[in-house]
Amino acid sequence: MRNNRSSVPSERYAVAGNGLLDRRLFLSAGAAAAAIGGAPPSKAGELPIEPWMKLPGSPFVGYGQPSKFESKVVRTFASLPGTAGTGASRTPHHLLDGMITPNGVHFERSHSGIPDINPDAHRLLIHGLVKRPLVFTLESLGRYPRESRVAFLECGGNGQLLYQKEPAPVGVQAIHGLVSCAEWTGVKLSTLLDEAGVDPTAKWLLVEGADAAGMSRSVPLAKAMDDALIALFQNGERIRPSNGYPIRLLLPGYEGNMHVKWLRRIKVTEGPTMTKDETSKYTMLLPDGKSLQFVFPMEAKSVITQPSPGLTMKGPGLYEISGLAWSGYGKISNVEVSADGGKSWAPAALQQPVLSMALTRFRMAWHWIGGPAVLQSRATDDTGYLQPTRAELIANRGTKAFYHFNGITSWGISENGEVKHVYA
Protein backbone atom coordinates (compact mmCIF):
# COMPACT_ATOMS: atom_id res chain seq x y z
CA MET A 1 0.00 0.00 0.00
CA ARG A 2 2.43 2.60 -1.22
CA ASN A 3 2.55 5.45 -3.63
CA ASN A 4 5.75 7.05 -4.74
CA ARG A 5 4.25 10.34 -5.75
CA SER A 6 4.13 13.12 -3.23
CA SER A 7 0.66 14.25 -4.29
CA VAL A 8 -1.14 12.66 -1.31
CA PRO A 9 -3.43 15.35 0.09
CA SER A 10 -2.14 14.74 3.58
CA GLU A 11 -3.24 18.06 5.00
CA ARG A 12 -6.85 17.41 4.05
CA TYR A 13 -6.89 14.07 5.92
CA ALA A 14 -4.42 14.82 8.72
CA VAL A 15 -5.50 13.62 12.17
CA ALA A 16 -2.21 13.81 14.07
CA GLY A 17 1.33 15.01 13.57
CA ASN A 18 3.96 13.80 11.12
CA GLY A 19 1.60 12.43 8.49
CA LEU A 20 -1.01 10.35 10.30
CA LEU A 21 -4.16 10.37 8.19
CA ASP A 22 -7.83 9.78 8.81
CA ARG A 23 -8.54 6.07 8.88
CA ARG A 24 -11.41 6.71 6.48
CA LEU A 25 -8.74 7.20 3.87
CA PHE A 26 -8.43 3.43 3.74
CA LEU A 27 -11.92 2.42 4.79
CA SER A 28 -13.78 4.59 2.28
CA ALA A 29 -13.25 3.75 -1.37
CA GLY A 30 -14.02 7.31 -2.47
CA ALA A 31 -11.54 8.86 -0.11
CA ALA A 32 -8.87 6.37 -1.03
CA ALA A 33 -9.34 7.01 -4.72
CA ALA A 34 -9.17 10.75 -4.12
CA ALA A 35 -5.97 10.37 -2.21
CA ILE A 36 -4.17 7.81 -4.30
CA GLY A 37 -5.48 8.17 -7.82
CA GLY A 38 -3.78 5.76 -10.21
CA ALA A 39 -0.14 4.86 -10.36
CA PRO A 40 1.69 6.16 -13.42
CA PRO A 41 2.36 3.61 -16.16
CA SER A 42 5.61 1.70 -15.84
CA LYS A 43 8.08 1.59 -18.70
CA ALA A 44 6.70 0.09 -21.84
CA GLY A 45 6.87 -3.63 -22.58
CA GLU A 46 4.66 -6.71 -22.61
CA LEU A 47 3.60 -8.41 -19.41
CA PRO A 48 5.46 -11.72 -19.41
CA ILE A 49 3.87 -15.14 -19.83
CA GLU A 50 5.51 -17.11 -16.99
CA PRO A 51 6.13 -20.90 -17.08
CA TRP A 52 3.43 -21.55 -14.43
CA MET A 53 0.90 -19.97 -16.74
CA LYS A 54 1.52 -22.66 -19.33
CA LEU A 55 2.35 -25.95 -17.57
CA PRO A 56 0.33 -28.00 -15.06
CA GLY A 57 1.33 -27.33 -11.45
CA SER A 58 2.27 -29.77 -8.67
CA PRO A 59 0.09 -32.65 -7.53
CA PHE A 60 -2.04 -32.71 -4.39
CA VAL A 61 -0.41 -33.36 -1.02
CA GLY A 62 -2.01 -34.65 2.16
CA TYR A 63 -1.03 -31.75 4.37
CA GLY A 64 -0.26 -28.42 2.79
CA GLN A 65 2.74 -26.18 3.39
CA PRO A 66 3.33 -22.47 2.69
CA SER A 67 4.91 -21.35 -0.58
CA LYS A 68 8.64 -21.99 -0.80
CA PHE A 69 8.98 -18.25 -1.32
CA GLU A 70 7.76 -17.71 2.27
CA SER A 71 10.66 -19.55 3.86
CA LYS A 72 11.52 -16.51 6.01
CA VAL A 73 8.21 -16.76 7.86
CA VAL A 74 9.52 -18.96 10.66
CA ARG A 75 9.93 -18.91 14.41
CA THR A 76 13.26 -17.98 15.95
CA PHE A 77 14.31 -19.95 19.00
CA ALA A 78 16.92 -20.45 21.68
CA SER A 79 17.44 -23.27 24.18
CA LEU A 80 19.05 -23.32 27.58
CA PRO A 81 22.71 -24.40 27.50
CA GLY A 82 23.03 -28.15 27.17
CA THR A 83 19.46 -28.66 25.98
CA ALA A 84 17.76 -28.82 22.59
CA GLY A 85 14.16 -28.14 23.50
CA THR A 86 14.15 -26.23 26.78
CA GLY A 87 13.46 -22.62 26.02
CA ALA A 88 11.18 -20.63 23.74
CA SER A 89 10.40 -19.95 20.10
CA ARG A 90 8.93 -16.70 18.84
CA THR A 91 6.24 -15.75 16.33
CA PRO A 92 7.35 -13.60 13.31
CA HIS A 93 4.62 -10.98 13.73
CA HIS A 94 6.33 -8.59 11.29
CA LEU A 95 5.56 -11.06 8.49
CA LEU A 96 1.97 -11.95 9.46
CA ASP A 97 -1.39 -10.21 9.27
CA GLY A 98 -4.86 -10.74 10.70
CA MET A 99 -5.59 -11.86 14.27
CA ILE A 100 -4.99 -15.62 14.06
CA THR A 101 -1.49 -17.06 14.35
CA PRO A 102 -0.88 -20.03 12.03
CA ASN A 103 -0.24 -23.20 14.05
CA GLY A 104 3.21 -23.71 12.55
CA VAL A 105 4.46 -20.38 13.91
CA HIS A 106 2.53 -20.17 17.20
CA PHE A 107 5.07 -19.35 19.91
CA GLU A 108 6.30 -22.20 22.11
CA ARG A 109 7.74 -22.40 25.60
CA SER A 110 8.88 -25.78 26.86
CA HIS A 111 10.67 -26.73 30.05
CA SER A 112 12.02 -30.12 28.98
CA GLY A 113 11.46 -30.57 25.27
CA ILE A 114 8.32 -31.67 23.46
CA PRO A 115 7.01 -35.02 24.72
CA ASP A 116 5.96 -37.56 22.11
CA ILE A 117 2.63 -38.50 23.67
CA ASN A 118 0.59 -41.44 22.42
CA PRO A 119 -2.98 -40.15 22.82
CA ASP A 120 -4.30 -43.65 23.52
CA ALA A 121 -2.00 -43.84 26.56
CA HIS A 122 -2.68 -40.31 27.81
CA ARG A 123 -4.81 -39.87 30.95
CA LEU A 124 -6.21 -36.87 32.78
CA LEU A 125 -6.54 -37.39 36.54
CA ILE A 126 -8.73 -35.10 38.66
CA HIS A 127 -8.36 -35.63 42.40
CA GLY A 128 -7.75 -33.91 45.72
CA LEU A 129 -10.67 -32.12 47.40
CA VAL A 130 -13.35 -33.85 45.32
CA LYS A 131 -16.09 -36.35 46.05
CA ARG A 132 -14.99 -38.63 43.23
CA PRO A 133 -11.39 -38.73 41.94
CA LEU A 134 -11.73 -39.36 38.21
CA VAL A 135 -9.59 -40.58 35.31
CA PHE A 136 -10.41 -39.50 31.75
CA THR A 137 -9.13 -40.94 28.50
CA LEU A 138 -8.94 -38.92 25.27
CA GLU A 139 -11.76 -41.07 23.95
CA SER A 140 -13.99 -40.21 26.89
CA LEU A 141 -13.11 -36.48 26.73
CA GLY A 142 -14.06 -36.58 23.06
CA ARG A 143 -17.65 -37.42 23.99
CA TYR A 144 -18.20 -34.23 26.01
CA PRO A 145 -19.87 -31.12 24.60
CA ARG A 146 -17.24 -28.80 23.13
CA GLU A 147 -16.96 -25.09 22.68
CA SER A 148 -14.56 -22.83 20.81
CA ARG A 149 -13.05 -19.50 21.64
CA VAL A 150 -10.43 -17.32 20.06
CA ALA A 151 -7.83 -16.44 22.68
CA PHE A 152 -4.38 -14.96 22.77
CA LEU A 153 -1.69 -16.75 24.68
CA GLU A 154 1.20 -14.68 25.97
CA CYS A 155 4.24 -15.77 27.92
CA GLY A 156 4.63 -13.85 31.18
CA GLY A 157 8.13 -12.95 30.01
CA ASN A 158 7.06 -11.45 26.68
CA GLY A 159 8.52 -7.97 26.22
CA GLN A 160 11.12 -8.39 28.96
CA LEU A 161 13.83 -6.85 26.71
CA LEU A 162 12.09 -3.51 27.28
CA TYR A 163 13.23 -3.54 30.92
CA GLN A 164 16.81 -3.15 29.63
CA LYS A 165 18.45 0.25 30.04
CA GLU A 166 19.31 0.56 26.35
CA PRO A 167 16.99 -0.38 23.48
CA ALA A 168 17.81 -3.86 22.21
CA PRO A 169 18.71 -3.66 18.49
CA VAL A 170 16.02 -6.16 17.51
CA GLY A 171 12.45 -6.22 16.20
CA VAL A 172 8.94 -7.30 17.05
CA GLN A 173 9.72 -11.03 16.84
CA ALA A 174 12.50 -10.85 19.44
CA ILE A 175 10.68 -8.39 21.70
CA HIS A 176 7.04 -9.46 21.40
CA GLY A 177 7.21 -12.88 19.71
CA LEU A 178 5.97 -14.72 22.81
CA VAL A 179 2.33 -13.89 22.10
CA SER A 180 0.11 -15.68 19.59
CA CYS A 181 -3.61 -16.15 19.03
CA ALA A 182 -5.64 -19.17 17.99
CA GLU A 183 -9.13 -20.57 18.01
CA TRP A 184 -9.12 -23.21 20.74
CA THR A 185 -11.78 -25.91 20.98
CA GLY A 186 -12.39 -28.27 23.84
CA VAL A 187 -14.38 -29.19 26.92
CA LYS A 188 -15.20 -26.73 29.68
CA LEU A 189 -13.10 -27.57 32.73
CA SER A 190 -16.08 -26.71 34.98
CA THR A 191 -17.99 -29.64 33.45
CA LEU A 192 -15.30 -32.09 34.57
CA LEU A 193 -14.87 -30.47 37.99
CA ASP A 194 -18.64 -30.63 38.55
CA GLU A 195 -18.54 -34.32 37.67
CA ALA A 196 -15.80 -34.88 40.23
CA GLY A 197 -17.72 -32.86 42.82
CA VAL A 198 -15.53 -30.08 44.24
CA ASP A 199 -15.40 -29.74 48.02
CA PRO A 200 -16.63 -26.37 49.36
CA THR A 201 -13.27 -25.78 51.12
CA ALA A 202 -11.37 -25.84 47.81
CA LYS A 203 -10.08 -22.56 46.39
CA TRP A 204 -7.22 -23.59 44.09
CA LEU A 205 -6.09 -26.23 41.60
CA LEU A 206 -2.66 -27.65 41.03
CA VAL A 207 -2.32 -28.39 37.30
CA GLU A 208 0.51 -30.52 35.95
CA GLY A 209 1.87 -31.63 32.58
CA ALA A 210 3.03 -35.04 31.40
CA ASP A 211 6.33 -33.62 30.13
CA ALA A 212 9.62 -34.62 31.74
CA ALA A 213 9.65 -31.32 33.67
CA GLY A 214 6.20 -32.06 35.08
CA MET A 215 5.36 -28.37 34.53
CA SER A 216 3.04 -27.38 37.36
CA ARG A 217 1.16 -24.27 38.42
CA SER A 218 -1.57 -23.30 40.85
CA VAL A 219 -4.76 -21.86 39.35
CA PRO A 220 -7.58 -20.16 41.26
CA LEU A 221 -10.67 -22.39 41.30
CA ALA A 222 -12.82 -19.38 40.40
CA LYS A 223 -10.97 -18.98 37.08
CA ALA A 224 -11.27 -22.71 36.37
CA MET A 225 -15.04 -22.59 36.93
CA ASP A 226 -15.44 -19.37 34.94
CA ASP A 227 -13.93 -19.88 31.48
CA ALA A 228 -11.15 -22.50 31.56
CA LEU A 229 -11.11 -24.94 28.68
CA ILE A 230 -9.56 -28.39 28.35
CA ALA A 231 -8.38 -27.63 24.82
CA LEU A 232 -8.18 -30.42 22.24
CA PHE A 233 -8.05 -28.44 18.98
CA GLN A 234 -6.07 -25.42 17.81
CA ASN A 235 -7.32 -23.56 14.73
CA GLY A 236 -9.46 -26.53 13.76
CA GLU A 237 -6.88 -29.29 13.98
CA ARG A 238 -5.60 -31.30 16.92
CA ILE A 239 -3.27 -29.23 19.09
CA ARG A 240 0.31 -29.38 17.82
CA PRO A 241 2.74 -31.42 19.97
CA SER A 242 4.70 -28.30 20.92
CA ASN A 243 1.52 -26.65 22.14
CA GLY A 244 0.32 -29.47 24.33
CA TYR A 245 -0.89 -32.42 22.25
CA PRO A 246 -3.18 -34.10 23.07
CA ILE A 247 -4.62 -31.67 25.65
CA ARG A 248 -3.66 -28.38 27.21
CA LEU A 249 -5.31 -26.12 29.72
CA LEU A 250 -6.57 -22.81 28.33
CA LEU A 251 -7.06 -19.96 30.81
CA PRO A 252 -8.14 -17.01 28.65
CA GLY A 253 -6.17 -13.84 29.41
CA TYR A 254 -3.80 -15.45 31.93
CA GLU A 255 -0.02 -15.65 31.53
CA GLY A 256 1.02 -18.43 29.17
CA ASN A 257 2.95 -20.48 31.72
CA MET A 258 -0.32 -21.36 33.49
CA HIS A 259 -1.93 -22.86 30.36
CA VAL A 260 -0.27 -26.13 31.21
CA LYS A 261 0.48 -28.27 28.16
CA TRP A 262 0.27 -32.07 27.96
CA LEU A 263 -2.12 -31.80 30.92
CA ARG A 264 -2.12 -35.02 32.94
CA ARG A 265 -3.31 -34.04 36.42
CA ILE A 266 -5.53 -31.57 38.24
CA LYS A 267 -5.42 -31.65 42.03
CA VAL A 268 -8.12 -29.65 43.79
CA THR A 269 -6.56 -27.94 46.81
CA GLU A 270 -7.32 -25.47 49.56
CA GLY A 271 -4.35 -23.17 48.92
CA PRO A 272 -1.72 -22.62 46.24
CA THR A 273 1.00 -25.29 46.04
CA MET A 274 3.79 -22.68 45.66
CA THR A 275 5.44 -24.42 42.72
CA LYS A 276 8.79 -23.34 41.31
CA ASP A 277 7.12 -21.35 38.54
CA GLU A 278 4.94 -19.29 40.87
CA THR A 279 7.67 -18.48 43.41
CA SER A 280 11.19 -18.46 41.96
CA LYS A 281 9.89 -17.55 38.47
CA TYR A 282 6.92 -15.52 37.19
CA THR A 283 7.04 -13.21 40.22
CA MET A 284 7.92 -9.55 39.75
CA LEU A 285 10.77 -8.09 41.79
CA LEU A 286 10.08 -4.45 42.73
CA PRO A 287 12.62 -1.74 43.67
CA ASP A 288 11.99 -2.25 47.42
CA GLY A 289 13.07 -5.91 47.18
CA LYS A 290 9.53 -7.30 47.53
CA SER A 291 8.06 -9.37 44.72
CA LEU A 292 4.54 -9.42 43.31
CA GLN A 293 3.16 -12.94 43.19
CA PHE A 294 0.16 -14.41 41.34
CA VAL A 295 0.16 -11.82 38.56
CA PHE A 296 -2.26 -13.74 36.38
CA PRO A 297 -3.99 -11.72 33.62
CA MET A 298 -1.76 -10.19 30.97
CA GLU A 299 -2.22 -6.42 31.01
CA ALA A 300 -3.47 -4.35 28.05
CA LYS A 301 -0.77 -3.92 25.45
CA SER A 302 -0.15 -3.18 21.79
CA VAL A 303 2.67 -3.13 19.27
CA ILE A 304 3.06 -1.98 15.68
CA THR A 305 4.03 -4.93 13.49
CA GLN A 306 4.26 -3.10 10.13
CA PRO A 307 6.45 -1.16 9.70
CA SER A 308 8.87 -2.56 12.25
CA PRO A 309 12.58 -3.46 12.33
CA GLY A 310 13.53 -5.82 9.52
CA LEU A 311 11.15 -4.07 7.14
CA THR A 312 12.54 -1.05 5.28
CA MET A 313 10.47 1.91 4.07
CA LYS A 314 10.65 2.13 0.25
CA GLY A 315 10.48 5.85 -0.28
CA PRO A 316 8.04 8.56 0.80
CA GLY A 317 4.34 7.99 0.22
CA LEU A 318 1.24 6.45 1.65
CA TYR A 319 1.67 3.45 3.98
CA GLU A 320 -0.58 1.40 6.20
CA ILE A 321 0.58 1.16 9.80
CA SER A 322 -0.71 -2.10 11.28
CA GLY A 323 -0.32 -3.86 14.58
CA LEU A 324 -1.77 -5.98 17.34
CA ALA A 325 -3.46 -5.08 20.63
CA TRP A 326 -4.75 -7.31 23.41
CA SER A 327 -5.81 -7.38 27.04
CA GLY A 328 -6.16 -10.21 29.52
CA TYR A 329 -8.90 -8.21 31.20
CA GLY A 330 -11.33 -7.97 28.28
CA LYS A 331 -11.81 -6.37 24.88
CA ILE A 332 -9.69 -3.74 23.24
CA SER A 333 -11.82 -0.60 23.01
CA ASN A 334 -9.34 1.79 21.40
CA VAL A 335 -5.86 1.86 19.90
CA GLU A 336 -4.13 5.15 19.22
CA VAL A 337 -1.10 5.64 17.00
CA SER A 338 1.55 8.35 17.07
CA ALA A 339 4.14 9.13 14.38
CA ASP A 340 5.92 11.79 16.44
CA GLY A 341 7.03 9.82 19.48
CA GLY A 342 3.87 10.40 21.49
CA LYS A 343 3.41 14.16 21.01
CA SER A 344 0.16 13.65 19.11
CA TRP A 345 -2.13 10.64 18.80
CA ALA A 346 -4.98 9.54 16.54
CA PRO A 347 -7.33 6.55 16.82
CA ALA A 348 -6.60 3.57 14.58
CA ALA A 349 -9.27 1.50 12.86
CA LEU A 350 -9.95 -1.77 14.71
CA GLN A 351 -10.28 -4.74 12.39
CA GLN A 352 -13.40 -6.77 13.17
CA PRO A 353 -14.03 -8.99 14.96
CA VAL A 354 -12.80 -7.48 18.23
CA LEU A 355 -12.99 -10.29 20.79
CA SER A 356 -12.37 -10.38 24.51
CA MET A 357 -8.90 -11.72 25.37
CA ALA A 358 -7.97 -12.17 21.71
CA LEU A 359 -5.45 -10.38 19.53
CA THR A 360 -7.04 -7.38 17.84
CA ARG A 361 -5.61 -6.05 14.58
CA PHE A 362 -5.47 -2.28 14.18
CA ARG A 363 -4.75 -0.23 11.08
CA MET A 364 -3.82 3.38 10.43
CA ALA A 365 -3.13 5.43 7.30
CA TRP A 366 0.18 7.26 7.19
CA HIS A 367 1.81 9.55 4.69
CA TRP A 368 5.53 9.28 5.30
CA ILE A 369 7.13 12.39 3.89
CA GLY A 370 10.60 10.89 4.16
CA GLY A 371 11.69 12.54 7.39
CA PRO A 372 12.50 11.09 10.81
CA ALA A 373 9.57 9.59 12.67
CA VAL A 374 8.92 7.60 15.85
CA LEU A 375 5.96 5.25 15.57
CA GLN A 376 4.10 4.18 18.72
CA SER A 377 0.78 2.57 19.59
CA ARG A 378 -1.13 2.50 22.84
CA ALA A 379 -4.14 0.37 23.69
CA THR A 380 -7.12 1.00 25.93
CA ASP A 381 -9.26 -1.94 27.04
CA ASP A 382 -12.92 -1.99 27.97
CA THR A 383 -12.12 -1.57 31.66
CA GLY A 384 -10.77 1.89 30.73
CA TYR A 385 -7.13 0.95 31.36
CA LEU A 386 -4.64 2.80 29.13
CA GLN A 387 -1.33 1.19 28.17
CA PRO A 388 1.45 3.18 29.88
CA THR A 389 4.62 4.59 28.35
CA ARG A 390 7.82 2.67 29.02
CA ALA A 391 9.00 5.47 31.33
CA GLU A 392 5.76 5.40 33.35
CA LEU A 393 5.92 1.63 33.74
CA ILE A 394 9.54 1.68 34.91
CA ALA A 395 8.89 4.60 37.28
CA ASN A 396 6.30 2.45 39.03
CA ARG A 397 7.96 -0.92 38.83
CA GLY A 398 11.69 -0.51 38.29
CA THR A 399 13.75 -2.59 35.88
CA LYS A 400 14.11 -5.89 37.78
CA ALA A 401 10.52 -7.13 37.46
CA PHE A 402 11.40 -9.14 34.32
CA TYR A 403 7.81 -10.25 33.65
CA HIS A 404 4.60 -8.64 32.37
CA PHE A 405 6.14 -5.69 30.55
CA ASN A 406 3.25 -3.89 28.83
CA GLY A 407 4.64 -0.40 28.17
CA ILE A 408 4.70 1.28 24.78
CA THR A 409 7.17 0.07 22.13
CA SER A 410 8.75 2.69 19.84
CA TRP A 411 10.04 2.20 16.30
CA GLY A 412 12.30 4.96 15.01
CA ILE A 413 12.35 5.63 11.27
CA SER A 414 15.32 7.40 9.75
CA GLU A 415 15.38 9.50 6.61
CA ASN A 416 16.74 6.57 4.60
CA GLY A 417 13.76 4.43 5.61
CA GLU A 418 15.52 2.21 8.13
CA VAL A 419 13.31 1.08 11.05
CA LYS A 420 14.96 0.63 14.45
CA HIS A 421 13.89 -0.11 18.01
CA VAL A 422 14.30 3.08 20.06
CA TYR A 423 13.28 4.46 23.44
CA ALA A 424 11.22 7.62 23.16
Place this chain on the structure above:
Amino acid sequence: MFMHSHLLAVASVLAVVSNAALAENPNLGRIAAPEEVASWDISIGPDGAGLPPGSGTPKQGEAVYTAKCLVCHGEKGAGKPNDALVGGRGTLVGDQPPVKTVGSFWPYATTLFDYVRRAMPLNESKSLTNDEVYAVVAYLLQLNGIIGENETINAQILPRVQMPNRDGFMTFSRGK
Protein backbone atom coordinates in the same frame (compact mmCIF):
# COMPACT_ATOMS: atom_id res chain seq x y z
CA MET B 1 -16.36 -50.53 34.70
CA PHE B 2 -17.87 -47.90 32.44
CA MET B 3 -21.41 -48.76 33.53
CA HIS B 4 -20.36 -48.83 37.14
CA SER B 5 -18.89 -45.33 37.22
CA HIS B 6 -21.64 -44.04 34.97
CA LEU B 7 -24.38 -45.25 37.31
CA LEU B 8 -22.45 -44.08 40.33
CA ALA B 9 -22.06 -40.60 38.92
CA VAL B 10 -25.67 -40.37 37.79
CA ALA B 11 -26.85 -41.51 41.18
CA SER B 12 -24.77 -38.91 42.95
CA VAL B 13 -25.92 -36.20 40.58
CA LEU B 14 -29.52 -37.01 41.36
CA ALA B 15 -28.81 -37.22 45.06
CA VAL B 16 -26.63 -34.15 45.55
CA VAL B 17 -27.37 -31.49 42.98
CA SER B 18 -30.02 -30.54 40.50
CA ASN B 19 -28.03 -28.71 37.89
CA ALA B 20 -29.32 -28.84 34.34
CA ALA B 21 -25.86 -28.49 32.80
CA LEU B 22 -24.52 -31.28 34.98
CA ALA B 23 -27.43 -33.53 34.09
CA GLU B 24 -26.36 -33.27 30.45
CA ASN B 25 -22.79 -34.26 31.28
CA PRO B 26 -22.01 -37.66 29.74
CA ASN B 27 -20.28 -38.59 33.02
CA LEU B 28 -17.51 -40.66 31.48
CA GLY B 29 -14.86 -40.17 34.13
CA ARG B 30 -13.77 -43.46 35.67
CA ILE B 31 -13.31 -43.49 39.45
CA ALA B 32 -9.57 -43.35 40.16
CA ALA B 33 -8.24 -46.02 42.54
CA PRO B 34 -6.17 -44.74 45.50
CA GLU B 35 -3.00 -46.36 44.14
CA GLU B 36 -3.51 -44.65 40.78
CA VAL B 37 -3.69 -41.28 42.52
CA ALA B 38 -0.70 -42.09 44.73
CA SER B 39 1.58 -42.90 41.78
CA TRP B 40 0.99 -39.50 40.14
CA ASP B 41 0.39 -37.21 43.13
CA ILE B 42 3.91 -35.77 43.42
CA SER B 43 3.12 -32.12 44.21
CA ILE B 44 4.18 -30.87 47.64
CA GLY B 45 2.59 -27.75 49.08
CA PRO B 46 4.11 -25.47 51.72
CA ASP B 47 2.59 -27.52 54.57
CA GLY B 48 4.65 -30.51 53.41
CA ALA B 49 1.63 -32.81 53.12
CA GLY B 50 2.52 -35.77 50.93
CA LEU B 51 6.27 -35.65 51.54
CA PRO B 52 7.49 -39.25 51.35
CA PRO B 53 9.45 -41.17 54.00
CA GLY B 54 13.21 -40.80 53.81
CA SER B 55 15.92 -38.34 54.81
CA GLY B 56 19.25 -36.89 53.77
CA THR B 57 22.16 -34.82 55.06
CA PRO B 58 24.26 -32.13 53.36
CA LYS B 59 27.22 -34.50 53.18
CA GLN B 60 25.13 -37.17 51.43
CA GLY B 61 23.72 -34.46 49.18
CA GLU B 62 27.14 -33.26 48.12
CA ALA B 63 27.86 -36.66 46.57
CA VAL B 64 24.54 -36.67 44.70
CA TYR B 65 25.05 -33.06 43.60
CA THR B 66 28.56 -33.73 42.28
CA ALA B 67 27.36 -36.71 40.27
CA LYS B 68 24.05 -35.36 38.97
CA CYS B 69 23.79 -31.57 39.24
CA LEU B 70 27.21 -29.93 39.09
CA VAL B 71 27.60 -30.11 35.31
CA CYS B 72 24.69 -27.64 34.86
CA HIS B 73 24.67 -25.70 38.13
CA GLY B 74 28.41 -25.36 38.85
CA GLU B 75 30.63 -25.92 41.87
CA LYS B 76 28.67 -25.58 45.09
CA GLY B 77 25.61 -24.29 43.24
CA ALA B 78 27.41 -21.20 41.94
CA GLY B 79 25.66 -21.50 38.57
CA LYS B 80 26.73 -21.72 34.93
CA PRO B 81 25.88 -22.80 32.50
CA ASN B 82 22.41 -22.79 34.11
CA ASP B 83 20.76 -21.16 37.14
CA ALA B 84 22.79 -20.33 40.25
CA LEU B 85 21.31 -22.07 43.30
CA VAL B 86 23.43 -20.47 45.99
CA GLY B 87 24.26 -16.89 46.98
CA GLY B 88 22.72 -13.63 45.85
CA ARG B 89 21.66 -12.43 49.29
CA GLY B 90 21.42 -8.65 49.26
CA THR B 91 21.11 -8.37 45.46
CA LEU B 92 17.33 -7.92 45.35
CA VAL B 93 17.63 -4.17 46.00
CA GLY B 94 20.03 -1.63 44.54
CA ASP B 95 21.43 -1.16 41.07
CA GLN B 96 23.15 -4.50 40.54
CA PRO B 97 21.35 -7.27 38.67
CA PRO B 98 19.34 -9.45 41.09
CA VAL B 99 20.72 -12.95 41.69
CA LYS B 100 17.62 -14.97 42.54
CA THR B 101 18.67 -18.27 44.11
CA VAL B 102 17.24 -20.81 46.54
CA GLY B 103 18.92 -18.83 49.32
CA SER B 104 18.19 -15.29 48.21
CA PHE B 105 14.73 -15.69 46.73
CA TRP B 106 12.82 -18.96 47.14
CA PRO B 107 10.13 -18.55 49.85
CA TYR B 108 9.48 -22.25 50.61
CA ALA B 109 11.89 -25.14 51.09
CA THR B 110 9.12 -27.57 50.12
CA THR B 111 9.28 -26.18 46.56
CA LEU B 112 12.86 -27.36 46.30
CA PHE B 113 11.91 -30.95 47.11
CA ASP B 114 8.92 -30.82 44.76
CA TYR B 115 10.90 -29.40 41.85
CA VAL B 116 14.03 -31.53 42.17
CA ARG B 117 11.95 -34.70 42.41
CA ARG B 118 9.71 -33.91 39.44
CA ALA B 119 12.11 -32.22 37.03
CA MET B 120 15.76 -32.85 37.90
CA PRO B 121 18.25 -33.86 36.66
CA LEU B 122 16.94 -32.45 33.41
CA ASN B 123 17.99 -35.40 31.26
CA GLU B 124 16.65 -38.07 33.62
CA SER B 125 13.90 -36.52 35.71
CA LYS B 126 12.18 -38.59 38.39
CA SER B 127 15.24 -40.85 38.64
CA LEU B 128 16.49 -39.82 42.11
CA THR B 129 15.40 -41.79 45.16
CA ASN B 130 13.53 -39.91 47.86
CA ASP B 131 16.62 -40.12 50.08
CA GLU B 132 18.72 -38.59 47.29
CA VAL B 133 16.23 -35.76 46.85
CA TYR B 134 16.20 -35.04 50.60
CA ALA B 135 20.01 -35.10 50.56
CA VAL B 136 20.38 -32.67 47.64
CA VAL B 137 17.83 -30.38 49.26
CA ALA B 138 19.82 -30.53 52.52
CA TYR B 139 23.07 -29.75 50.65
CA LEU B 140 21.60 -26.72 48.88
CA LEU B 141 20.07 -25.41 52.11
CA GLN B 142 23.42 -25.84 53.86
CA LEU B 143 25.38 -24.12 51.05
CA ASN B 144 22.99 -21.19 51.45
CA GLY B 145 23.63 -21.08 55.20
CA ILE B 146 20.01 -21.97 56.01
CA ILE B 147 20.80 -25.22 57.87
CA GLY B 148 23.95 -26.52 59.52
CA GLU B 149 26.34 -29.15 58.18
CA ASN B 150 25.13 -31.81 60.57
CA GLU B 151 21.41 -31.32 60.18
CA THR B 152 19.13 -33.87 58.52
CA ILE B 153 16.21 -33.05 56.23
CA ASN B 154 13.09 -35.22 56.26
CA ALA B 155 9.32 -34.88 55.87
CA GLN B 156 8.83 -33.39 59.34
CA ILE B 157 11.71 -30.91 59.22
CA LEU B 158 11.48 -29.61 55.63
CA PRO B 159 8.20 -27.63 55.96
CA ARG B 160 9.57 -25.93 59.10
CA VAL B 161 12.72 -24.63 57.43
CA GLN B 162 12.60 -20.82 57.46
CA MET B 163 13.66 -19.44 54.10
CA PRO B 164 15.33 -16.00 54.16
CA ASN B 165 12.94 -14.44 51.62
CA ARG B 166 9.80 -16.04 53.08
CA ASP B 167 8.16 -12.63 53.62
CA GLY B 168 9.37 -11.19 50.33
CA PHE B 169 6.16 -11.69 48.35
CA MET B 170 2.90 -9.78 47.98
CA THR B 171 -0.18 -11.01 46.15
CA PHE B 172 -0.77 -8.88 43.07
CA SER B 173 -3.88 -6.78 42.73
CA ARG B 174 -4.58 -4.73 39.58
CA GLY B 175 -4.18 -1.01 39.98
CA LYS B 176 -2.04 -1.19 43.11
